[in-house]
Each structure stands twice: as C-alpha cells, then as structure tokens.
Amino acid sequence: MIILFLNCGSSSVKYSVYDWDQKKSLCAGAVERIGIEGSFISQDRNGYPTFELKRNCKDHKDAINLVIETLTDKEHGVIENINVISAVGHRIVHGGKFAKSVIVDDKVVEELRNIADLAPLHNPAHIMGIEAARALLPNVTHVCVMDTAFHQTMPASSYMYALPRKWYTDYQIRRYGFHGSSVLYTSRRAAVLLGKNVDEVNSIVCHIGAGASVTAVKNGQCLDTSMGLTPLEGLVMGTRSGDIDPSICFHMMKKLNMSADEMYTILNKKSGMYALTGDRFADQRDVRKGAANGDELCKLALDVECYRVKKYIGAYMAALGRLDCIVFTAGVGERATNIREMILKGLENFGIMLDEERNNAADTNKAECCISADNSKVKIFVIPTDEEIVGVQDIVALLAGTYDVYTKFRYIFQEKDYRNKLRDAAFIEEVKKRPFLLKAAVNLPEQLKQELKN
Template structure:
C-alpha cells in the first residue's frame, strides 16, 4: 500500500510518500511560501534535493504540484496517481472528540471546524490540506492523525485546571497536550529496544527541540504531559516561555501597554531560550555562545535543563517509579551534553549512564550502564511513519 502523508502549515506543506511494504520512504519534500513566491523542495528516495520555484497561490495548487512531481517521469516515483491508496494528515487539535486517528468523513470535518477555536493557527491549514487532497485525489480515503489524541487517556486529575469548573464545561478549557504522535512512536520503539511489552513499562518520554514536551506513559498510555491547553505551557522552549505565573501576563500588559496580539507574540515568539539568551532560539547557536563565555546563553541552557529535570522528577512520582527515560526530537536526539546534564542527579533512582554510549547523535541507543535500574534511551522520532501506520491500519479495517 502506498500512502501519502501530509502536514499542512499556513504557508507550507510537508509530504512523504511511503510504500508500506517495508515502510520505505519513496519521496519526500516541502512546498514553502504558499501564497507568496512558492517553491517545492523535492527529494526522490535518498537522492539529491531539487528546488522547483512555482506560482503556488493556495494549498490546492500545492497538492497538485506535489502530485505532478510524484508522477513526473524524471523526478517521480509513481506511474499514476491511482497508486496512492490513502492520505494521512497531521491534525494538531482534535479536542476531546478524538482519542485516536479516524477516517475522515463529513461528520469528522464538522468536528474539526468546531475545534478551530482551540487551535486557530494550526487547524485551519490542516483542514485546507484535507480539502485540497479531496479535490485533487477524489475518492481516495483520508485519515486524520491528531497531536492531541494520544493524551486523551489522561485522567481528569491530570487535565483539569484549578479554575471554576464551568470554564471546562462551557469553554473546553483543559490540558490537551501535544507532540502525541511523537511520544506514542518513541514509547513503542523504546519497548522494542528494551525487549519488553509496552504494557509492562513506565516511561518518561522527552521530546526536546525548539518545541519541547515531557510525557508520563504508564502501560503505553499517557497519564500526564507538560504542554497544556496550548503548546505554550510546560518547558522553556525555543521562543515560548513555558510555565509562568499567570499574573505576569496581566502585569506586563499594563506595564508595556500590550494588547492581546502583542502579549501573545511576546509569550510565543520572543520568550524561551531566545528571550533569556538574547542570542538565538536555536540551541546549537546558544551552545556555541555559552562555550565562548556568554553568561546569558549558559543561563538559558541551565534554565532549560532545570525545567526538564523538574518534570522528570515530578513524573517519576506520578508513575510511582520509572523503567526508562527516553530522549527524542532535534535536541534530544543530537545533544549528548543536554542528555547528560538533564540526567545528572538521578543517581538516587539507580540511574547510571555510560558517557561513551551517550556520544551518539540521531541513532537509537540504550546509554545506561550495565546493571542500571533505570534505563536511559535515545530514540529518533518518526511522526510521519506513525501517521502512515495509523492510516494503513484504519484504511484496512
């Protein structure tokens, strides 16, 4: 079965084409600057990337361009579009309506449109991608895979905020959590790496990158996660502040004469390690600056590590112990220094790391010492493959 995985942003469209016989990536790419001066960056298999500038006014044209490229005699990997048997879509927010991936129909689309108010920046382009595929690939089954779905197993005590209860009843204000597809994937891979049944494991998965979150997983189910009503809550991130006293928002709005949009921009785009360091939102740039003696850059790294450490400690308590701590995503997979700094101090749990094994980047490894009671793992995430797997499973039903 050949499955096209689509991830639509407001002005971009990422795609991967899988042959599920062997889970092989046949082609992948991204359409950028939709509505401006568009360009498609396409890669056939493991070949070189090719840039194709084009007039791309909307997502429908972007999908058409992707399909034309996939069936192109030189650049393509398909003889005909009929080879595409299903399309899997990343959808950021499914609210409380979806606890798993679903086959898209009119009822699902109605619910997705109702969820727009929960994710006004993300859900509209996700929906545009679905509608565009329906036009370009009529009759092909489409599946929605939600960032929030994995966390729908959280108990009420984990997701309810300490606000008047009608805020939840009337306005659906609760912790939803994000990066669910990534947390689910690495949890499954961690069980395989450990040679154990996922149902028997207590895991803490750390998705660390420009966007970052930590999840407590008990028996394969999310029981708590650091991101909340939006992806702003939780860890210090690239440009997002993470956990702060909510009174700060009111105070700064008055002091700085900020309106809603100004404050939203301040918290989401000017804060995090960028705001602390004044250097960059990219951890690689901050690590270089810190090594050169930049004190604020070092402070940004210290704050980030401290926050991750706090969540791991808290979730160890929530789980009543932990079998393995898993690192994934850009920073989690590629920064041995960050992993070591985060885990320093957890020796009391019986966790001992092997610094030589930890020198890996972008590869799956158990970097615990022999005999360590708690295992420390690196698992590269693959959200696109998880979407393709879910899509295949649902289409085959």
C-alpha cells in the same frame, strides 16, 4: 499500498510518501512560502540529490497540486500517477477529544473547525490542507491523524485545570498534550529494547526540539504530559515561554498597554530560548555554539531549559511510582550530547546513571542507543522518533477495518524483529566514518554488528 502524508502549516505543506507493501519511505519534501512571493518546493529522495523548483503558489490547493506534479514527474517523481495513491493522511496538531485517527468526512471537518481556536496557529491551516487535498483527490480516502490522541488516556486529575467548571463543559478548556505520535512510537520501542510488554513498562519520554515536551507513560498509556490546552505550556522551547506565572501577562499588559493578541505573540514567538539569549537565538544549535564560546546568556538559556526538563522528570518519577526508562527523542534529544548530560546530572541517587562514553557515541539519529551505565537501575535510551509510521499504520488499518484506539491496537514496530531498513543503511555509513558509534547502539542484529566491527 501508497500513502501520501501531509502536514499543512499556514504558509507551508510538508509531505512524505510511504510504500506500505515495501515498508519504506519513498520521499519527503515541502512547499514553502505559500501565498508569499518566492514559493518553492524541495524534495528529498533516497539515493538522489535534493530536487528544488520555484513556483508561486497562491494557496494550499496550488501547493498540493505542485506536490502531486512533483511526485508524478518522470525525472523526479516516485509514483507513476495519482491513481496509485490509496489514501492521504493529514497530521492534525490539535484533535480535541478525538481519541484516535479518523476517516475524514464533512462532520470531522466541522468538528475541527469548532476547535480551531484551541490551536489558531495550526488547525486553520490543517483544514485548508484537507479541503484542498479532497478537492484534488476526491476519490481517495482521507484520514486525520491526531497528535493529541495518545494523551486521551490521561485521568481527570492530570487533564483538569482548577478553573471555572463551565470553561471545561462549555469551551473544552483542559490539558490535551501534543507530540502524541512521537511518544507512542518511542515508548513502544523502549518496551521492545527492555524486552517487556508495553503494558509492563513505565517510561518518561523527553521529546526535545524547537517544540518540547515531557510525557509520563504508565503501563504503556499516557498518565500526564507537560503541554496543555496548547503547545505553549510546559518546557522552555525555541520561542515559547513554557510555564510562567499568569499574573505576569496581566501585569505587563497594563505596564505596556499591550493587547491580548500582542501578548499571545510574545509568549509563542518571542519568548523561550530566543528571549533568554537577548532576542538572538531560537535554534538551540546556535545557543549551544554561543555557550561553547563563552556567551553567558547562552549558558543561562541552556541552564534554564535543562533545569525545567529535570523538574518534570522528577515530578513524573513521583507520579509513576516506578520508572523503567527515560527516553530522549526529536532533534535536540537525539543529537545533543551535552543537553542530555545536563538534564540527567544529579539524578544518580534515583538510580539514573549516565554512561559518558555511550552518551558521546549516541550523537547520531541513525540508530537506537542505550546511554545508561550498566549499574543504572533506570535505563536511558536515545530513540529516533518515527511519527510517519504511526500515521501510516493507522491509515492502513482504517482502510482494512482493523483499527482501534491505541490501547487496543498493536503496531508493527512493537515487534522484536522490526527494522527500519533505510535507517539501518544510513547508520552503517555513519559507523564506517565513526566506528565509536557502535558503543551505544542497541537492537542491532549480531551479524550486522560483526560486519560493522570488521
């Protein structure tokens, strides 16, 4: 069974192709600059050089058509023809009150339109992608995978805002949360690493990238999460402010005669790390480089970011009552050794003990790692996220009629012997270059460990 997975932005279409029978990803790519001069497609396929092609795409239909052409190309493609595609998955950033993935029909599209203003930077583009893909592939099942679905188990005490009741009843103003597929995957992998059932584990998942969130998972279900109605709330991010006093907005709108749209742009695209570094760096790699070279604003930006994460960890520890593990994932969480150290420093009295050597060894996204000390009461894991496999299995189960809300559904990656073969192969190559990476890696078969040591 071949699954085409799409993630449509306002001027881009990211895609991947997954072979369910072989349990492996065939390729991943993106069409960039849709509707802008200089559109191009870039595709990565395991074992082959990156393929790039420039072609103007005036809209999402053009872009998805280019994706299909590339996937079926005799030289660069991965499938014989579009007829082998069993389903198309669509990642939806804001699924509103959808509690699970759903097969697309006109009613689903209409509901996404109704909540489009809750995620104006994302959902309108998703809808354009769905319509374009349905037009090009009308005989294929299309499925929406909701990034907010995992968080629908939050109690009202977590998701309600202290705002006029009619705002909730008439306009659906509440906390929704995001990065749901990532949290679902990593929290369940953490349970496997702990050797426990999912419903026995309390975890805090720190998904830290350009967008960032912290989620409290109690007995395998979302208890609370830092992002809110939109992805703006919570942590300091690349260009998003995260939590602020709302009065600042009204004060500065008056001072600068600023419109609501202008303020929205500032909070989402001109704040965060970018603002803290003096309107210079939104990418944390640049911020870390600046800090290492003595840039005081870059140092401050990292201090503010890490302190905010630490505060959420502390709050969620209190909310959970008992904490089994902390998980770091996503681009920064998986690769930034010093960021993990800054976040966890000072939490030793709570039984959170970082092993410096293991933490330094976990600087690759190619393997699951344990970076806590042996005497740490709370385990600390670095787990590479895999949102694709969550969506793919949802789609496969929907087609088979076996799917249900995540609290009643078991994923293949919850099995003890689940392996990501492509990631294992990449990790082996990493270890050959840097043997010290083995110090932190967990869940590796003994035979593989011995082979790598030899």
